[in-house]
Amino acid sequence: MIDQLTDRQRQILDLIQRHIRVTGVPPTRAEIARILGFRSVNAAEDHLRALARHGVIELTRGRSRGIRLIADGAIGGDANADTRPGAAGGFGAGADLPVIGRVAAGSPILAAEHVEDRHRISPDLFRPRADYLLRVRGSSMRDVGILDGDLLAVHASAEAQNGQIVVARLADEVTVKRLRRHARWEHRVQLLAENPEFPPIVVDLREQELVIEGIAVGVLRLGLAAPLQVDD
Amino acid sequence: MIDQLTDRQRQILDLIQRHIRVTGVPPTRAEIARILGFRSVNAAEDHLRALARHGVIELTRGRSRGIRLIADGAIGGDANADTRPGAAGGFGAGADLPVIGRVAAGSPILAAEHVEDRHRISPDLFRPRADYLLRVRGSSMRDVGILDGDLLAVHASAEAQNGQIVVARLADEVTVKRLRRHARWEHRVQLLAENPEFPPIVVDLREQELVIEGIAVGVLRLGLAAPLQVDD
DNA sequence: CCTGGATCTGGATAAAAATACAGCTATCGC
DNA sequence: GCGATAGCTGTATTTTTATCCAGATCCAGG
Numbered sequence: 001m002i003d004q005l006t007d008r009q010r011q012i013l014d015l016i017q018r019h020i021r022v023t024g025v026p027p028t029r030a031e032i033a034r035i036l037g038f039r040s041v042n043a044a045e046d047h048l049r050a051l052a053r054h055g056v057i058e059l060t061r062g063r064s065r066g067i068r069l070i071a072d073g074a075i076g077g078d079a080n081a082d083t084r085p086g087a088a089g090g091f092g093a094g095a096d097l098p099v100i101g102r103v104a105a106g107s108p109i110l111a112a113e114h115v116e117d118r119h120r121i122s123p124d125l126f127r128p129r130a131d132y133l134l135r136v137r138g139s140s141m142r143d144v145g146i147l148d149g150d151l152l153a154v155h156a157s158a159e160a161q162n163g164q165i166v167v168a169r170l171a172d173e174v175t176v177k178r179l180r181r182h183a184r185w186e187h188r189v190q191l192l193a194e195n196p197e198f199p200p201i202v203v204d205l206r207e208q209e210l211v212i213e214g215i216a217v218g219v220l221r222l223g224l225a226a227p228l229q230v231d232d
Numbered sequence: 233m234i235d236q237l238t239d240r241q242r243q244i245l246d247l248i249q250r251h252i253r254v255t256g257v258p259p260t261r262a263e264i265a266r267i268l269g270f271r272s273v274n275a276a277e278d279h280l281r282a283l284a285r286h287g288v289i290e291l292t293r294g295r296s297r298g299i300r301l302i303a304d305g306a307i308g309g310d311a312n313a314d315t316r317p318g319a320a321g322g323f324g325a326g327a328d329l330p331v332i333g334r335v336a337a338g339s340p341i342l343a344a345e346h347v348e349d350r351h352r353i354s355p356d357l358f359r360p361r362a363d364y365l366l367r368v369r370g371s372s373m374r375d376v377g378i379l380d381g382d383l384l385a386v387h388a389s390a391e392a393q394n395g396q397i398v399v400a401r402l403a404d405e406v407t408v409k410r411l412r413r414h415a416r417w418e419h420r421v422q423l424l425a426e427n428p429e430f431p432p433i434v435v436d437l438r439e440q441e442l443v444i445e446g447i448a449v450g451v452l453r454l455g456l457a458a459p460l461q462v463d464d
Numbered sequence: 465c466c467t468g469g470a471t472c473t474g475g476a477t478a479a480a481a482a483t484a485c486a487g488c489t490a491t492c493g494c
Numbered sequence: 495g496c497g498a499t500a501g502c503t504g505t506a507t508t509t510t511t512a513t514c515c516a517g518a519t520c521c522a523g524g
Binding site: 238241271272275278282295 | 500501502503504505509510511
Binding site: 024026058064119122125127128142146220221222223 | 351352379385387449455457
């Protein structure tokens, strides 16, 4: 691809790359012409057309500075040291996330026997990064649009802030609730459902163990068009 | 630095980052205004000045799209990140999906100016395959867990079955509703909201043009943990 | 020799874009 | 209440920018 460019074209391409790096925006035709000493902006236009024909850049008609580099190989840049948990297959096209179904009492959420599926979704779609998808049971979070059967994207973390929706383990039951803390409550937190049919759960941390398994970072609902519910 | 921005300013900053990721160039004042629904480009200008004052962006006087992000760390988007063109052709295996925002009257949904972002999600995660993600406006489908700001995965198709949730264009407005047809109704269909506050819409096909743009195949909700809503 | 591509000049024009100016309405601290 | 600030509307003007047209050179290949 790049190797069938002429020297001059390669030079233009290089100029575009540098211009983006230095100024933050791609160059205009006039800027290319000025930098290279062309007396006509059309020279730059011709070169851009040629580069686009060769597929190394993409031009957006009518848009000022509408030049985009087509990354052909490695893109130098951000180093996101990513601790992917069980990255089974795909590399390069984005990792996949395990779908966690019914969680048995006493065993860790990410135990292999809880993984009922995998979906190809980039963990980095969510912020903070999602570590797994938890299949939601019940309608206690109905009023914030988390329905039975939905997949809840969860960031595994024992830390959660007041008001966040968390995946918590209470008396060996895994539930999704909104966490409510208060400065005045010494040893107490609340787990609130988002559905008036479910009363708040008050937890006295001296009496019961509450483990925050993670915080909810997103929702994914599949099968909207083809209702193949696995109700039981 | 970033933490002393107002919500609105943070939103503008986020928009700039996404615009660079999606189009390869920073947005113009007019583009910012259009995306956020401002009726005056000056609103965008004011916001940019404010962001520059706070040191999170740098403006180059006189240069079109002369906005540069001051890398302070965090908040995703590296300027010239990798973004495949993902052009209007074949979708590969691990392609990304365009996020469609505000759809202007009269123009096709998949027009380039409606694309506000791209997300790396496999279209084949959904069945039938998703062709784009539509950002939902309003709460008319609240009771089936489709909330304001959600991303609706849509399969582009003019065919829809009775009872399916569709993306429809009625009087040049794009809406998401449940489609209700009946054998007895000759020239009539209903578009039902899933929220008692919204009355059913009865469409007489001899009087009004109803275009089915696609059927809903899934829901994606991001930012559950960090509420940076794009409401306006 | 002739064609076609690469590389330019020079000129013209419509659209896009930045930027200034004059307001208006909230909200917030004092 | 008062003034500052955020967050807008609306209008106008000047630059910038993309894009088209009509050429001119040079060079490689058939």
